[in-house]
Amino acid sequence: MALTGVEIFKLLPKTNCKKCGHPTCLAFAMKLAQRQASLDSCPDVSEEAKRVLGEASAPPVRPITLGAGDKAVKMGEETVLFRHEKKFVNPCVLAVEVKDTLSDDEIGRIVEGVLSSEIDRVGQKLRVDALFLSNASGDAGKFESAVKAVAAKAPAVPLILSTSNAAAAEAALKAVADRKPLLYGADESNADAMAALAKNYKVSLGVVGKGLDALSSLTEKIKGLGVEDMVIDSGARTAKEIIENNTFIRRAAIKKNFKALGYPVITLAQRDDAMLEMLVASLGVAKYSSLIVMSSVEKWKDLALFTLRQNIYTDPQVPMQVEQKIYTIGETSAESPLMITSNFSLTYFILSGEVENSKVPTRLAVLDCEGLSVLTAWAAGKFTASKIAAFIQESGIGDELKNKELIIPGYVAILSGSIEEKLPGWKITVGPREANGVPAFLKSR
């Protein structure tokens, strides 16, 4: 747990020398507590203070980067248990398993699925992030050649090397260590050998313990062997075990500052039933997994999980916004109606859903109101007659319409007169107050 300003102050020289740029040691301590200053600015700080403060300022869940280059992904650094408290930090990594027992064709299909998985949703690029290569054959040679084949086919995708055989691990690492794969992993039987490999090849190590007690001892042992970057697996496989262990791990790390479990969690969610696999992966997304392994790439399943991950990892304090522009819903013509609303994503989603339901092709002008809903934006002076008029005029949409008519939300009926003044030649119509009145409104026109 982070130290308070006063606790930090006690560790400082208390000379008020101002060399750090702050008027007093106490003021500096306060800045340190808020993470707005660095301890390096104090020239006289003791080694003891450095050690204590360094430990206390380390994030409760260690940051780990998987992969190298543009497609590398970051895990860990989480600070809360519930997303309404503060934004969840690093969206969990989704990986798909490739077994070394598969034929070249089958491997090719999965890799191709991962490479072509990227979609764009509300301005974010979402994809299956990583490949989980498993040594299902138990054979070091087979593993090495599968790893090489996958690495060649997917030159940028982060890799997880899953084997408990140190010889197989080393063969694979020789081929792909520069891509910063995760070596998964170490267990009680091979911890020394695996830790040595992780250290030599400078990669993170996946650690598997049966239960949280054994897992904690194992991470401490491995840390003692000089490996700090770990990803942990408590052996939880059923949904019941996953929610229990992941909850305990996150609580221990954040509320108790229990370092032995302060690492990102890997969850193996593979199921024969794709719909159930999606649900178990959803549990990982919502409840604290940082890396989720699935057995297959299915576009419908990926889309649902990408969307859920985006929803859960959204900043609860920043309203989601959609881009300011004129959206068309259905096959619009010169006669189709034009409606205007704010760019709060929820407003946009609900309204566009109702317009789609109405089956009336419609143009939807979305005005940038910094993500506020219509009424709030109006009250804050961000959904005003001048802004609406300027947006409509600059868009040039009037040229595409047979009749220049703009439908405004019922809640801002009060604006109709002033918009008419600012948009000469336009007819302003007051629409329904709520989106659920829109289908009837559009159909009755």
Added chain:
Amino acid sequence: MAFVAPKETYAGKVFEVAIGTDKPVVFGGENVLPFHSFEGNVPSRPVIAFEIQDTAPDDWPETVKKAHAGVSGDPVTWAKHCQDALGAKAIALRLVGTHPDRENRSPEEAAKTVRDVLAAVTVPLIILGSNNVEKDSAVLVAVAEAAKDRNCIIGKAQEANYKTIAAAAMANSHKLIAMSELDINLSKQLNILITQMGFDKEKLITDPMCSALGYGLEYTYSVMERIRLAALTQNDATMQQPMLGDVGMYVWKVKETQAPEADLPQWGSLAERGIAWETATAGSLILAGAELLIMRHPEAVKAVEKFIDELL
């Protein structure tokens, strides 16, 4: 450093609610966060009700309409099909046909539909209006009377119409859904208003308003988590009602459940995508605290039941 499991115990618990008479169904009653049976009691599993309506589901997307083809033309046949062929534990009858913009059916017609459905099935019934606040006041009063003493759930009471609907539910011994729009304070306030009328706080079900995956799900998810935390940590009796996720209605109108694969090849198979959308929305909401779900597609219900089996 030895590991000590950081268990938490809470002061409060969620009220347990039983619905129906012949085959009553119980939900709620837990004194921990959802599926946290490792530190407390989770006596019941979430209940999934199959949604049917009083008019043929012509406005439902193809994937889910097809799943009820041949039985959905008539609410009685449809209800029996859900109970007997699909194994529904409860049925939610939505009286959309009473909406003034739809068939504008009278409260008397709605009451007859309810009586007919009740005569045909033994599983508990949830009776929902058309979400038109004025019309619902009249319709829900009539159907509450028609279903007297069958221990149904009536809904939804909202700020604008709760008085008449709550009074009717109370007079005819039903449970009541109180719905507000995605705000923990509004939700609490409505529960207080309804209980101040003398309505038993243990017969209420909170609907903090559902949203579909990708269309504001995170709002519903977090409001539910916050309500549940208030119930448990603050022992707040106005927040201890079980929660409803009215999933099907919100899911089966978004683009992801309707856009053909031919138009959006990146989105994959339409049939599975629609089912996945309902499944994932429902699956997330039970993790946030919903104990009662209303769903449409039998395959989605089956998947969520399997998930619950694994969680318990």
